[in-house]
Each structure stands twice: as structure tokens, then as C-alpha cells.
Amino acid sequence: MRYQPVMGLEIHCEMLTNSKVFCSCQNEFGGGENTRVCPRCSGMPGTLPLLNKGAVKLAAKAGFATNCTVNNYSAFDRKNYFYPDLPKAYQITQFESPICTDGYIDVVGGKRIRINRIHIEEDAGKLVHDDYEGVSMADYNRCGVPLIEIVTEPDFRSVEEVQDFVTQIAQRMKYAGVCDARMEQGSLRVDVNISLMPIGSDKFGTRTEIKNLNSVKSIGRAIEYEIKRQADILDDGGEVVQETRRYNDSQDNTKSLRSKVEAHDYRYFPEPDIPPVVFTDEEIEEIRKEMPELPQERFLRYTEGYKIPQEDAKLIIAQKEFSDFYDEAVKITPEYKLIANLMLGEISHQLNDREMDITAVTFTPANMAKIAEMAAGGVVSKGSAKDIIIIMFDKGGEPEAIAKDNGFIMDNDTSGLDEIIDKVLIEQADAVEKYKNGNDKLFGFIMGQAIKAAGKGANPALIKEALASKLK
Amino acid sequence: MTLTELRKKLDSHEIGAVELAQDYLKKIKERDAVINSYITVCEEEAIEMAKKAQGVIDRGEAKPLTGIPVSVKDNICTDGIRTTCASRMLEDFVPVYDATAVAKLKAENYVMLGKTNMDEFAMGGSSQTSYFGGPTNPYNTDCVTGGSSGGAAASVAAGLCAAALGSDTGGSVRQPSAFCGVTGLKPTYGTVSRWGLIAFASSLDQIGVVANSAEDTAYVLNTIYGYDENDATTSQKSMGDYTSMVGEDISKLKIGVPKEFFEGTDDEVREAVLKAADYYKHLGCEIVECSLPSLKYAVAAYYLISSAEAASNLSRFDGIKYGYRSNVGEDYNELIKNTRREGFGNEVKHRIMLGNYALCSGYYDAYYNNARRIRTQIRNEYSAIFEKCDVILTPTAPTTAYKIGEQENDPVKMYTADICTVTVNIAGLPAISTTCGYDKNGMPIGMSLTGKAFDEKTIVAVCDKFEKDFDRKECAL
Structure with missing residues (x-):
């Protein structure tokens, strides 16, 4: 040219x-x-x-x-x-x-x-x-x-x-x-x-x-x-x-x-x-005072105030309604990054799949805030948080009830966990052996077996901790 | 009989509203075949309105104009009654709303006798450009009424209504009032709402009143003036009673006589107006010689501004939405061309062409912008005069009413005849015209009193004083 x-x-x-x-x-x-x-x-x-x-x-x-x-x-x-x-x-x-x-x-x-x-x-x-x-x-x-x-x-x-x-x-x-x-x-x-x-x-x-x-x-x-x-x-x-x-x-x-x-x-x-x-x-000053927050101002609030990565902040801000939904949710539960991740992750994913707009969803920013609160507090796992979102998209409902009905509430009681893990270690002796010989990848496999054995509602974080100490 | 007297007779049941309306309708039937002051006579509606008015009077709830028979110029919209602007373009146009001035009259239960004749789209000074044929002067039916509110002035002069609504863009209320020997008031720009007045030149147009006396014009103005949300150019000022200064001592007032206004006038006109100046001098008023040097540019500036605005205002008449539509035209451009060619008369076309020419990008500065500058200059010159005077006395027109057909082929002469009236519109001031004498043929001579902005009360009082001491001759009908 x-x-x-x-x-x-x-x-x-x-x-x-x-x-x-x-x-x-x-x-x-x-x-x-x-x-x-x-x-x-x-x-x-x-x-x-x-x-x-x-x-x-x-x-x-x-x-x-x-x-x-x-x-x-x-x-x-x-x-x-x-x-x-x-x-x-x-x-x-x-x-x-x-x-x-x-x-x-x-x-x-x-x-x-x-x-x-x-x-x-x-x-x-x-x-x-x-x-x-x-x-x-x-x-x-x-x-x-x-x-x-x-x-x-x-x-x-x-x-x-x-x-x-x-x-x-x-x-x-x-x-x-x-x-x-x-x-x-x-x-x-x-x-x-x-x-x-x-x-x-x-x-x-x-x-x-x-x-x-x-x-x-x-x-x-x-x-x-x-x-x-x-x-x-x-x-x-x-x-x-x-x-x-x-x-x-x-x-x-x-x-x-x-x-x-x-x-x-x-x-x-x-x-x-x-x-x-x-x-x-x-009069001009009066009108200026009525100005709502502009995207560039919101960007600074997200990146500097909430420490959201710039790219993520841009993505959230791109659609005002989406960003407003986020703002409503973090106002209730100030889990800035977690809510940003859930919204840019599972929610965006579902919206895309269903060719929907955030303005058309039936759940509220308060529901979103509740999910974040449960996930952050260890009441449900982050994986379950995504499942709750999918269920809300499918059938609606309150996050807490969905978590209970589907057994997503994590069992944070460690008693009995030792026996379960010991049993898994015996059953998977081969894998344990290989892991100890340096095949690190097998930790995930053993972990998966342990979670399966512990059943729905088990807290993966606690299992991971217990497993790690036993395999040391 | 003044409107105040008529009011008393109606309220005391000396006259019935229906009977009064019938009297006027009868006179219209007798005289208007020759005078042609009405385009549409609203016989049935008038009787209905009069019946309603009588009911209001009987209940003792009469307002100043209840039952008073009035004519309305045919460029002022009347709900359900055709409003033609004396043009083929709007021959069958029936508005779906009332002009604010009309709505205010209706609210007082006035009686509308009909819609009066005029120059097509109010463009002209003879009313002879009417598509329906021009009206004739009640003082001599071979002569023009003046214009553009010629029908309004003739209807008052011939006794075919008690008062008339007109419109004044460059003298259209005052000049026909002068020619027909009646009184015409053009209020300050922004006094009467223009909502429903089919626009000619929006920055100059103002609804005015023609009546038998200055006091009567003010009496009607009391009802029709006022701020209107529908017209952003109306003033928010509350003026009270426009007749309030009538009868007060005016002998301390200073009356300006600007010399330029007397330069091109007929001798008889000049003498009559100067005689009126003498009358005021004898009352004790101080006559102040003054000057409006830009008067020589006023007609040019007026025709540039008014034609430019008119060209734009009249563009909406394209045959698409309402009004006349040509049968000839394969596409939109052809249709609109033929519609406008067939629907408008020559004078309207002249002005549209002149206006569009003045607004063209290559000529805008030379014409339209210069006209705007003269407008500012004229306003400044008026302000200077009003520092020394209270009112200004001038002739209303350089001549008296001329023979029908006499000026038709001389547009320059026709346009320059507006010289005495256009500056008032350019400056947005109030002015009133009344009869101050008669020429050798018995035709009325008009003089104008121009006031400061929103000071109608003073010119009405000064005019009223003269009228009370002047022997006005009735037309011989």
C-alpha cells in the first residue's frame, strides 16, 4: 500500500x-x-x-x-x-x-x-x-x-x-x-x-x-x-x-x-x-454532577479498586448491563475476583451457548452473590458453584436450595476421612507405588478416587490436604 | 357601537346573541357578494355558537367576548373549519386543531362568523393574490382593500363583524386597516401565540386585531394574548388590561416624527399625518423630530428575511400529506414539482424563488446575512429614538387605496409600498393604525403609532384620544 x-x-x-x-x-x-x-x-x-x-x-x-x-x-x-x-x-x-x-x-x-x-x-x-x-x-x-x-x-x-x-x-x-x-x-x-x-x-x-x-x-x-x-x-x-x-x-x-x-x-x-x-x-455544572459513571471510570474502579486484571475488566465493562449485574453482585458479596471469574467463565459460557443476553436471565445479582459467598466460604466447591449456575439457567431456583437438593454442601467434618483415604490407598496400591517412584501426575488420579469414595459433598480441599500428608 | 357597549347590551339582554349573529349574517349575505371579504361564511356554526353564548350570558357568566361576532383571517387554523390561506394549495384543507388565539376566543364563547379573504399565504399588500378573487374596498369597490388582511379590514369596515383577527408580517393588519378606514393593532412580537397561524415568515408574523376603534382592538387583545407553551417565542409577561391607559392624560408624552417616513409619501397622506402631529402638539405633547436612517434598506431586508423564511415554511406543501396534489407525476420529484406549480399562485412562487436564492450557499452572506445586519441596525435605531420619545408617528402607507389591477404588474412599486410598516415587524415592536383623514376621492388615510416593545397600552391610549376627537366617516354601503 x-x-x-x-x-x-x-x-x-x-x-x-x-x-x-x-x-x-x-x-x-x-x-x-x-x-x-x-x-x-x-x-x-x-x-x-x-x-x-x-x-x-x-x-x-x-x-x-x-x-x-x-x-x-x-x-x-x-x-x-x-x-x-x-x-x-x-x-x-x-x-x-x-x-x-x-x-x-x-x-x-x-x-x-x-x-x-x-x-x-x-x-x-x-x-x-x-x-x-x-x-x-x-x-x-x-x-x-x-x-x-x-x-x-x-x-x-x-x-x-x-x-x-x-x-x-x-x-x-x-x-x-x-x-x-x-x-x-x-x-x-x-x-x-x-x-x-x-x-x-x-x-x-x-x-x-x-x-x-x-x-x-x-x-x-x-x-x-x-x-x-x-x-x-x-x-x-x-x-x-x-x-x-x-x-x-x-x-x-x-x-x-x-x-x-x-x-x-x-x-x-x-x-x-x-x-x-x-x-x-x-446550570452546566448541575448537569455535569448528574453524570453517571462512565466506562473509563468503571475500568479504573475494577482494575485499581478491585484488582481485576485489565483484560477481564474490559470484558465485563464491554456490555453495560453485564457490568451492572456484576456491580450489583459485588455490592452484596465483595468477592471481586471470584464473581468476575464466575461471570466471565460459566455465566458467559452459558449465555453464549444459549444465545442469551444477561438482561434475559431469570436469576438475580443477589443469587450470584450468594453463590460466591458459598464458594468463598467453603460451603460448596468452586466446581459445584458452576453446577449451581447451570441449574439456575436450566430451571431457576435459589442457590442454597439447589446446593442442598443436589448434595453440593460440602462435608467439612474430617472424622472418618482417614479411613476412607486409607482404603483408597490400599485399593490403588499400584498407582501409589508409581507415584512414590516419581510419577507426579498420578496424584490427581488418586485424588479423584478419594473424592469418589468420600461421596457428594466432600470438601476437595480437605481431602487434598489429608492425602498429601499421607503420601509424603 | 364599541365592544364595551355591545357587551353591555348583550348582558342587559337588550340584544340577544343569536339575533346579533343573524343580523351580521344577513348583512354578509347582502353585502359580501361585492365586498368578498369572507372566503368561508360559517352560518350554522355561528348560530350554534351564538346559542351557546346566550346560555352563558343567561347564566350571568359572560366573559368580555361572549356572544361577540368576530371574523378570523383564513390563515388562522380553526378546528373542523377549512383554512385555505386563500390558496389553491389548501382549498380543501380542514385543520384538526384550533389556533391558540381562536381557542382563547372560543373559551369565552365568541361567535365566529367565518374566515376572511387575504393575499395568498398572506403575501401581498392588496389581497388581490387570493385564489378566490380579491375583496373590494367598502369605501370604493373599485379599489383594493390593502393586504394581506384585506378581508379582515373590509369585514370590519363594511359592518360584517364586530372585530376581526388578522395577521401582520410586514404591515398586513395595519395597511388594510388604513385603506379601509378602520383601526388595526399589530402587537409586539411574542404577545399573541403563533400556534395555529399558518406561517409566512416566522420571525416577523404576529396575529393582530382589526376593529372599529383602538379601544376595541385592545379589548380583543386582552383575550387572545399571553404565554403559550405551544409557541416558544411567546412572552411570559403578564400585561393586565390593554385598555387601562385609555382616557388618561397623554399631554406629557413625547411623540417622535421620523422624517424618512414622509419622504416618498403622497402629499395628501403627508399633510393628513402632519395634521395629526399638530393635533397632539395642541394637546401639549412634545413633537420630536427624529430619524431612522436605515429605513432605505428596510424593504430589501424585509423581503430577504421574509422570503427566506417563507421559502422554508412553504416547503411542506408537497402534495404528500394534505392539501392539493397534482394528478401528473411519475415519481416524487415530478409529483412535488407539479403540485407546487399548480397549487401556488405567482406571487407565492416569486417569494419562494427569491427566498431560496437568498439562502443559497454562494449568496447567503451577501443577502441573508446582510439582511440580518440591517435588522440589528434598525432595532438599534429604534432604541435610540425611544430614548427621546414615547411613541412614533408615521403614515401607515405612502398612498391611499388604489384601483384594483393598478399595481399588479409593478412588483417594485408594490414592494416599496410596504416601506412605512415593515420596520415595525423587523424590530418586533407594537404599532396601531387609525384613520386620520380622507383624500380628495374620499378614501381613508391611515396614520400609525409605534410603541416601545410591550407598550401597547400607550399607543392604544394615544390612538384612542385622537379617534375620540376625529370625525370618522362611515363607508357608504
């Missing part, structure tokens, strides 16, 4: 407000067509937008989550274009004075990606095409869903940086309560601007924009495709055309949507129906 790719991102996040950004219709996903529509969001003549203050607050929080300045003054503008899914024929957005500016996020390799701005805008509706009937129908449910658009500087130089950034934005927006970041549902959508320049150059090439990427994986594939496409053009002595392209997941290619000449002139101008948003420093 003789070219250096240069990339910048525009990320749209649907905000988690109860109502839409300029009316009181509910803000939800799905539902029957045009069931969440009112005179305002369907652009009836004479209606006016009513700014949702909750949306403004969430946008400010998105700024705090990405090291932005939250501005004392921001204002709305109109972006004018005709499309049947846009009932007013203009989108209310922030053009001249966005709510947040000048942020950054550090990505893989410690590189700092600058965020130019975050602004508030409204989503458009959807068109449903019926090819059979030869008609298109408009569904306005999504009209007026509050969005933020996060715009970066062209600071990315590799696919990994882009993917890490998007992953972090998704996590941070989720943790900040701004967006549920469900890319597959379109609640977080990414546009990539991409250009190539000869390695060693500092003059950016002509860029293309790939719109509406909806998974971290397809972002990677789309960028790789586009880099190759542009490199081929440049290699042939051609020129990249400035245009907007769409990535097709199933065909793994990008296709032109419209070129620069066909680009809209959006004729932005200040939205006269909404007064500017003015915050005092105190």
Missing part, C-alpha cells in the same frame, strides 16, 4: 428521551406505522416545534462523556431539502452554534481523536416501498426522534482506530444514558469520510462519504473495500470523485448515491421558531 488512508466520522445517536425532540409523541422503536404521530411531527400547517429540554440535557451529557465543552449558548437552524420522509421539508438541526464542541477520545495506540462538535437534530421518518403495488408509503413514527450527531476531525489513519472509537462511543453513550447504542436497530449509525494520500504526504486527497454503517464489523469491511477502490483508481492515474456512497453488507462493496454536483444546497438559516438555548455556568 503506497497510500495513507485518512478518515473522519459522523455518528448519529438516537437519544433515550421519553418523548420526541419537538413534540410530546412517545420516542420508541417499532410499533405500527404512523401510530406515534401528531400535528407537530407530521408538519401540519400552523404547528410549531416545542423543544424537549430532556433532549438538550442528554446532548450535554454526551458532551461530558467525550471531553467536550458544553456551550453556554447554542441555537437551532433549518436544513432545507425535499424528501417524502421529511414532512416539514426541513430538518431542525444545529449548524452555526452546536451545543458541544472541542472534545476528544483516546483510541488504540494512545492516539487522540479530536471531536469537532456534537449537535442536536431531529430524525426523519421512513419510506416503505411496496414494489408489488408500485407505491411508496411514508411512516412518520421516527420523525422527530431526538438525535445527536458527533462529528470528529479527520484524525483516523487506520481501521482499528475507527473501530475502537466507535466501540468507545457506543459504550460511553450507553453508560451516560444518552443512547442504547443498538447499531443493528439503527439507534447508532456511522458515516465514514475517507480519502487517500501518498504515504509521507500531508495533503489530503478527495474524500468520499460512506453512509449509515450499522455494525463495527461492517465499518471495517466498508473502509477496507473503499481504501482498495480508491487505491485502484489512483494507481490507474485516475481521480477519486467526491461523492456519497452506500455500503452493501451482503455484496461487500460500496455504490455511489450522489456526487458532489448532485449534492443538496441545504440553505441553512436560523430556526425562527426556537429561541436559543442558554445555560449559565451553574
Whole structure:
């Protein structure tokens, strides 16, 4: 590759407000067509937008989550274009004075990606095409869903940086309560601007924009495709055309949507129906104080406070609900490492096997805490702890009852243990002989026989101790 | 009869609300075939409303406007009653909600007689761009009513309602009031909610009142003004009674006369307005010569700002959701093109093109941004004048009502005729127009009193004083 790719991102996040950004219709996903529509969001003549203050607050929080300045003054503008899914024929957005500016996020390799701005805008509706009937129908449910658009500087130089950034934005927006970041549902959508320049150059090439990427994986594939496409053009002595392209997941290619000449002139101008948003420093501070714990802060709590290995901490934090479940459990039983191991071990394993999400399990963080408490206190073995988890997945139930019913409660009474072990040593005389002659591996075998002889509920730790002293 | 007097007669059962409504409906039938001030007459609804109002009056629960017959400009939404904006585009459009101003009138059990004629989408100064044909001036039916609230002004002048709601973006309440010899009040921007007023230029539009006197306009304003959650640009100020200063001594007030407003006006208009200045001087008021130097840029700035906003506001009329839809069009782009080509009249198209041109990325700074700068400049110049004066006296229009068809082919002349009224909208100030004389043909001459922001009370009182000493001529219908 003789070219250096240069990339910048525009990320749209649907905000988690109860109502839409300029009316009181509910803000939800799905539902029957045009069931969440009112005179305002369907652009009836004479209606006016009513700014949702909750949306403004969430946008400010998105700024705090990405090291932005939250501005004392921001204002709305109109972006004018005709499309049947846009009932007013203009989108209310922030053009001249966005709510947040000048942020950054550090990505893989410690590189700092600058965020130019975050602004508030409204989503458009959807068109449903019926090819059979030869008609298109408009569904306005999504009209007026509050969005933020996060715009970066062209600071990315590799696919990994882009993917890490998007992953972090998704996590941070989720943790900040701004967006549920469900890319597959379109609640977080990414546009990539991409250009190539000869390695060693500092003059950016002509860029293309790939719109509406909806998974971290397809972002990677789309960028790789586009880099190759542009490199081929440049290699042939051609020129990249400035245009907007769409990535097709199933065909793994990008296709032109419209070129620069066909680009809209959006004729932005200040939205006269909404007064500017003015915050005092105190009001901004109030919002900052309401910020929930962000993933990077949680990471430090896990690694430094709980001494969880960094890789494990990252894995737990990756999904907020999973991490919240962990937090609830360790709040009850502060067995940080044990609970981390059980959750990343058997629980993750079961979730994967069953294609489930932590939010769908029927047992509680308190159940998890109880299992950890029993395992740590030697009431059940760690192996039994895993069995209890499996049973809870299968049939539900309380950990203590499961342990009792299945004989997982360990017998910590050592009386009689000597006789059992002696009997095993006689029965397995051959193995004992070989072990004493240096075949260390046979300890495990003898141990297994001893546990079997001791029966369910035997405490392996005690057996191991007794066996070791006898074989010395 | 003033609205206060009418109120007394209704409350004392000297007149019944139904009988009153019937009287007006009868007059509409007799006169409006020529005047054409109504696009839609709501005969049945009016009688129903009057019956309801009478019930309220009988229970002794009457509010100021209970049973009062009012007309509403046809760009103000009325639930279940078609609201056309005098455009083919909305010929059959029936809103599903009431404008806030209408809802407030309804809450007092007013009687709505119908929806009045206007320039299409309120764009114009003659009301002749109406898709339904323009109204005629009750003082001379060969003449225009002015506009865009021409139907509102004519309906009051011809006695076809007791008061009228209009809208004023660049003079649309005041100028037709001047042409039709009645009183028109344009309140401070943010006084009356714009919820339900079909937008022309959102930063300039304001619902106003046309009536037989300054006091009557204030009387109606008392009911319709106020903060509205549905319109974020409404003021939270509580103003009390807008008629409260009527009858008070105004002789200590300083009245500014900005010279630029008298430069391009007809002689008869200038003389009549200056005579009104003399009247105030004789009362003891101080007449202060003052200046609004940016007036020469005002019409250009007004047309850039209002057309830019209009271009955006009117984009929603695409034939997809409501209103007119063309039968011709294979795809969306064709459909919308043909819908707008067929649905809008020429004046509306002119403004949309002008507005979009001004907002184009290459011209934005030269046009729209410069217009914004002039807007700031004009506001500053008004502030400077109001440091020395309490109210400003100007002509309402450079001429009196002209013959129908006379200015149709001269858009520049038509646009410059707005020079006396647009600065008030640009600065968001309140102003009231009343008749101060008649030209040699007997057509009314209007003068305007402009006040400080939210100081409607003073201009109403100053206007009222003049009206009480002025011999207003009834139109000869």
C-alpha cells in the first residue's frame, strides 16, 4: 500500500428521551406505522416545534462523556431539502452554534481523536416501498426522534482506530444514558469520510462519504473495500470523485448515491421558531454532577479498586448491563475476583451457548452473590458453584436450595476421612507405588478416587490436604 | 357601537346573541357578494355558537367576548373549519386543531362568523393574490382593500363583524386597516401565540386585531394574548388590561416624527399625518423630530428575511400529506414539482424563488446575512429614538387605496409600498393604525403609532384620544 488512508466520522445517536425532540409523541422503536404521530411531527400547517429540554440535557451529557465543552449558548437552524420522509421539508438541526464542541477520545495506540462538535437534530421518518403495488408509503413514527450527531476531525489513519472509537462511543453513550447504542436497530449509525494520500504526504486527497454503517464489523469491511477502490483508481492515474456512497453488507462493496454536483444546497438559516438555548455556568455544572459513571471510570474502579486484571475488566465493562449485574453482585458479596471469574467463565459460557443476553436471565445479582459467598466460604466447591449456575439457567431456583437438593454442601467434618483415604490407598496400591517412584501426575488420579469414595459433598480441599500428608 | 357597549347590551339582554349573529349574517349575505371579504361564511356554526353564548350570558357568566361576532383571517387554523390561506394549495384543507388565539376566543364563547379573504399565504399588500378573487374596498369597490388582511379590514369596515383577527408580517393588519378606514393593532412580537397561524415568515408574523376603534382592538387583545407553551417565542409577561391607559392624560408624552417616513409619501397622506402631529402638539405633547436612517434598506431586508423564511415554511406543501396534489407525476420529484406549480399562485412562487436564492450557499452572506445586519441596525435605531420619545408617528402607507389591477404588474412599486410598516415587524415592536383623514376621492388615510416593545397600552391610549376627537366617516354601503 503506497497510500495513507485518512478518515473522519459522523455518528448519529438516537437519544433515550421519553418523548420526541419537538413534540410530546412517545420516542420508541417499532410499533405500527404512523401510530406515534401528531400535528407537530407530521408538519401540519400552523404547528410549531416545542423543544424537549430532556433532549438538550442528554446532548450535554454526551458532551461530558467525550471531553467536550458544553456551550453556554447554542441555537437551532433549518436544513432545507425535499424528501417524502421529511414532512416539514426541513430538518431542525444545529449548524452555526452546536451545543458541544472541542472534545476528544483516546483510541488504540494512545492516539487522540479530536471531536469537532456534537449537535442536536431531529430524525426523519421512513419510506416503505411496496414494489408489488408500485407505491411508496411514508411512516412518520421516527420523525422527530431526538438525535445527536458527533462529528470528529479527520484524525483516523487506520481501521482499528475507527473501530475502537466507535466501540468507545457506543459504550460511553450507553453508560451516560444518552443512547442504547443498538447499531443493528439503527439507534447508532456511522458515516465514514475517507480519502487517500501518498504515504509521507500531508495533503489530503478527495474524500468520499460512506453512509449509515450499522455494525463495527461492517465499518471495517466498508473502509477496507473503499481504501482498495480508491487505491485502484489512483494507481490507474485516475481521480477519486467526491461523492456519497452506500455500503452493501451482503455484496461487500460500496455504490455511489450522489456526487458532489448532485449534492443538496441545504440553505441553512436560523430556526425562527426556537429561541436559543442558554445555560449559565451553574446550570452546566448541575448537569455535569448528574453524570453517571462512565466506562473509563468503571475500568479504573475494577482494575485499581478491585484488582481485576485489565483484560477481564474490559470484558465485563464491554456490555453495560453485564457490568451492572456484576456491580450489583459485588455490592452484596465483595468477592471481586471470584464473581468476575464466575461471570466471565460459566455465566458467559452459558449465555453464549444459549444465545442469551444477561438482561434475559431469570436469576438475580443477589443469587450470584450468594453463590460466591458459598464458594468463598467453603460451603460448596468452586466446581459445584458452576453446577449451581447451570441449574439456575436450566430451571431457576435459589442457590442454597439447589446446593442442598443436589448434595453440593460440602462435608467439612474430617472424622472418618482417614479411613476412607486409607482404603483408597490400599485399593490403588499400584498407582501409589508409581507415584512414590516419581510419577507426579498420578496424584490427581488418586485424588479423584478419594473424592469418589468420600461421596457428594466432600470438601476437595480437605481431602487434598489429608492425602498429601499421607503420601509424603 | 364599541365592544364595551355591545357587551353591555348583550348582558342587559337588550340584544340577544343569536339575533346579533343573524343580523351580521344577513348583512354578509347582502353585502359580501361585492365586498368578498369572507372566503368561508360559517352560518350554522355561528348560530350554534351564538346559542351557546346566550346560555352563558343567561347564566350571568359572560366573559368580555361572549356572544361577540368576530371574523378570523383564513390563515388562522380553526378546528373542523377549512383554512385555505386563500390558496389553491389548501382549498380543501380542514385543520384538526384550533389556533391558540381562536381557542382563547372560543373559551369565552365568541361567535365566529367565518374566515376572511387575504393575499395568498398572506403575501401581498392588496389581497388581490387570493385564489378566490380579491375583496373590494367598502369605501370604493373599485379599489383594493390593502393586504394581506384585506378581508379582515373590509369585514370590519363594511359592518360584517364586530372585530376581526388578522395577521401582520410586514404591515398586513395595519395597511388594510388604513385603506379601509378602520383601526388595526399589530402587537409586539411574542404577545399573541403563533400556534395555529399558518406561517409566512416566522420571525416577523404576529396575529393582530382589526376593529372599529383602538379601544376595541385592545379589548380583543386582552383575550387572545399571553404565554403559550405551544409557541416558544411567546412572552411570559403578564400585561393586565390593554385598555387601562385609555382616557388618561397623554399631554406629557413625547411623540417622535421620523422624517424618512414622509419622504416618498403622497402629499395628501403627508399633510393628513402632519395634521395629526399638530393635533397632539395642541394637546401639549412634545413633537420630536427624529430619524431612522436605515429605513432605505428596510424593504430589501424585509423581503430577504421574509422570503427566506417563507421559502422554508412553504416547503411542506408537497402534495404528500394534505392539501392539493397534482394528478401528473411519475415519481416524487415530478409529483412535488407539479403540485407546487399548480397549487401556488405567482406571487407565492416569486417569494419562494427569491427566498431560496437568498439562502443559497454562494449568496447567503451577501443577502441573508446582510439582511440580518440591517435588522440589528434598525432595532438599534429604534432604541435610540425611544430614548427621546414615547411613541412614533408615521403614515401607515405612502398612498391611499388604489384601483384594483393598478399595481399588479409593478412588483417594485408594490414592494416599496410596504416601506412605512415593515420596520415595525423587523424590530418586533407594537404599532396601531387609525384613520386620520380622507383624500380628495374620499378614501381613508391611515396614520400609525409605534410603541416601545410591550407598550401597547400607550399607543392604544394615544390612538384612542385622537379617534375620540376625529370625525370618522362611515363607508357608504
